[in-house]
Amino acid sequence: MLETGAIWGITGTTVTSFMFFWAIYKQYVPAHFRAYVERYFHKMIGWISYYVDIKFTEYTDEGLKRSQAYDSIRNYLASKSTALAKRLKANETKNSKSLVFSMDDHEEIEDEFEGVKVKWYSNVKVIQPQSNYGQRSSEERRHFTLSFHRRHRGMIIETYLDHVLREGKAIGLMNRERKLYTNNSSQEWYPWRSGKWSNVPFHHPATFETLAMDPEKKEGIKKDLIKFSKGKDYYEKVGKPWKRGYLLFGPPGTGKSTMIAAIANFLDYDVYDLELTTVKDNSELKKLLLDTTSKSIIVIEDIDCSLDLTGQRKKKKEEDEEEDGEEKKEGEKKPKVDDKQSKVTLSGLLNSIDGLWSACSGEKIIVFTTNFVDKLDPALIRRGRMDNHIEMSYCKFEAFKVLAKNYLEIETHDLYGEIERKLEETDMSPADVAETLMPKSDEEDADICIKRLVKTLEEEKEKARKLAEEEEKKKAEKEAKKIKKAEEAEEKKKKTEEDEKKENVKGKEENGNVSQQNGNSIDLSKKSDS
Ligand SMILES: Nc1ncnc2c1ncn2[C@@H]1O[C@H](COP(=O)(O)OP(=O)(O)OP(=O)(O)O)[C@@H](O)[C@H]1O
Numbered sequence: 345m346l347e348t349g350a351i352w353g354i355t356g357t358t359v360t361s362f363m364f365f366w367a368i369y370k371q372y373v374p375a376h377f378r379a380y381v382e383r384y385f386h387k388m389i390g391w392i393s394y395y396v397d398i399k400f401t402e403y404t405d406e407g408l409k410r411s412q413a414y415d416s417i418r419n420y421l422a423s424k425s426t427a428l429a430k431r432l433k434a435n436e437t438k439n440s441k442s443l444v445f446s447m448d449d450h451e452e453i454e455d456e457f458e459g460v461k462v463k464w465y466s467n468v469k470v471i472q473p474q475s476n477y478g479q480r481s482s483e484e485r486r487h488f489t490l491s492f493h494r495r496h497r498g499m500i501i502e503t504y505l506d507h508v509l510r511e512g513k514a515i516g517l518m519n520r521e522r523k524l525y526t527n528n529s530s531q532e533w534y535p536w537r538s539g540k541w542s543n544v545p546f547h548h549p550a551t552f553e554t555l556a557m558d559p560e561k562k563e564g565i566k567k568d569l570i571k572f573s574k575g576k577d578y579y580e581k582v583g584k585p586w587k588r589g590y591l592l593f594g595p596p597g598t599g600k601s602t603m604i605a606a607i608a609n610f611l612d613y614d615v616y617d618l619e620l621t622t623v624k625d626n627s628e629l630k631k632l633l634l635d636t637t638s639k640s641i642i643v644i645e646d647i648d649c650s651l652d653l654t655g656q657r658k659k660k661k662e663e664d665e666e667e668d669g670e671e672k673k674e675g676e677k678k679p680k681v682d683d684k685q686s687k688v689t690l691s692g693l694l695n696s697i698d699g700l701w702s703a704c705s706g707e708k709i710i711v712f713t714t715n716f717v718d719k720l721d722p723a724l725i726r727r728g729r730m731d732n733h734i735e736m737s738y739c740k741f742e743a744f745k746v747l748a749k750n751y752l753e754i755e756t757h758d759l760y761g762e763i764e765r766k767l768e769e770t771d772m773s774p775a776d777v778a779e780t781l782m783p784k785s786d787e788e789d790a791d792i793c794i795k796r797l798v799k800t801l802e803e804e805k806e807k808a809r810k811l812a813e814e815e816e817k818k819k820a821e822k823e824a825k826k827i828k829k830a831e832e833a834e835e836k837k838k839k840t841e842e843d844e845k846k847e848n849v850k851g852k853e854e855n856g857n858v859s860q861q862n863g864n865s866i867d868l869s870k871k872s873d874s
Pocket residue numbers: 554555556557594595596597598599600601602603714715736774775776778
């Protein structure tokens with residue numbers, strides 16, 4: 345009988361020989377021939393093996409969309425890995441105080457369900473696509489493989505996988521940290537770099553309670569959101585993709601961005617802040633939107649400035665303005681578009697937000713914000729696309745009361761009556777009111793801040809009066825200039841007409857003289873004949 349040492353000796357020699365031949369095989373056998381050999385090798389294994397393998401890839405739809413099944417399996421396996429896997433990957437969690445462990449690449453763990461043992465393998469494959477310029481840039485593609493005995497095929501497919509996906513989804517929701525995403529330019533889209541979106545934890549403190557606006561309007565929005573988030577079956581019944589569009593419009597500082605944060609906190613959704621100017625074309629836009637998850641808000645801020653999406657109407661308006669010689673209003677943001685950079689078109693955007701592509705994953709809210717709603721193409725904001733149009737207006741008394749409660753913790757004051765009147769007469773944004781109300785030092789109490797607001801409102805009113813006067817003056821000057829120009833044109837026209845008349849008369853007279861001379865010459869000839 346062989347001793348243990350001898351057995352190790354034989355095994356060691358065998359392994360060394362195997363590794364030697366494997367190295368020779370890899371080095372000298374051409375890649376296409378190796379692929380051929382490996383294909384038949386796997387086929388042969390399939391004939392003799394009692395085990396069934398199922399592969400779950402990280403991306404589905406030819407790499408376009410992240411697989412939800414893969415994410416659920418990863419969550420499920422992470423919960424098992426801490427106790428079972430030999431090699432773990434550690435990730436930081438929400439508060440980065442504790443770590444979450446998951447299965448490392450090329451690791452395996454065993455799971456047991458209703459007395460049946462299965463094995464999970466985590467795999468990663470590095471592929472090297474050839475770029476246009478001959479440079480190689482590698483990508484990592486991950487997948488899990490589930491391996492089990494073929495006699496349990498029915499149970500695994502019907503019951504076990506359902507259990508894994510359900511548990512994984514629940515773990516994902518429990519561990520979920522809400523994120524604020526921003527899109528990367530397409531050069532950074534490889535998974536080993538930053539992917540299509542970069543994210544940071546979303547911790548905006550705004551809520552509907554702290555949002556200053558008309559309470560009735562606020563209640564209406566909250567009800568609409570609740571109905572939407574619970575409306576899966578309803579949307580299915582009426583045959584509409586489960587998404588809703590919000591258009592937030594109003595002057596700067598009236599709380600449009602704050603409202604988005606409040607909606608995200610209210611529904612517990614992620615936020616995708618889509619910067620359209622960095623999106624190269626329509627197809628890139630589709631890919632970006634496909635890579636967003638459900639339970640999210642997709643935001644395009646200042647849509648009127650993002651791209652030239654305002655269509656023919658804008659061009660026409662600009663032409664009209666040029667004709668009038670009108671200057672652009674102060675504060676009006678110019679489109680920050682470089683035509684060479686982004687080729688996203690209006691129809692491309694419409695297609696992405698409510699074409700067939702938009703229905704690929706549900707429970708999404710799309711929000712556009714703008715300061716100038718009249719500048720937008722009606723096609724972009726029609727109901728069905730932007731279902732709810734919300735005007736964020738200057739601060740009125742009801743909104744002021746919310747701000748006073750938030751910033752000064754008071755619900756009433758002797759000057760409230762005066763403030764109410766003044767707010768009706770003055771256009772002041774909630775951002776300006778909030779800034780005026782905020783105590784600037786420990787010595788400042790509510791009384792000082794409220795009085796400061798009254799003073800600021802008076803100053804604003806005076807400023808607005810002066811501005812209106814100036815505008816009136818400018819308008820009158822412009823009108824006078826227009827009238828003068830019209831009079832000059834009329835005078836010029838008259839003068840031209842008179843000149844033309846004179847020319848005609850002169851011409852006729854000259855013609856008359858010529859014919860008289862001709863008549864004379866005939867007479868003379870007659871005379872000479874006679
Ligand atoms: N309605 C509001 N309720 C509470 N706070 C507000 C409100 N509006 C503005 N604020 C305050 O003013 C700041 C600026 O507001 P926000 O950025 O939401 O304005 P906006 O309408 O998005 O402006 P812009 O059009 O310039 O993007 C916020 O941080 C918030 O503190």
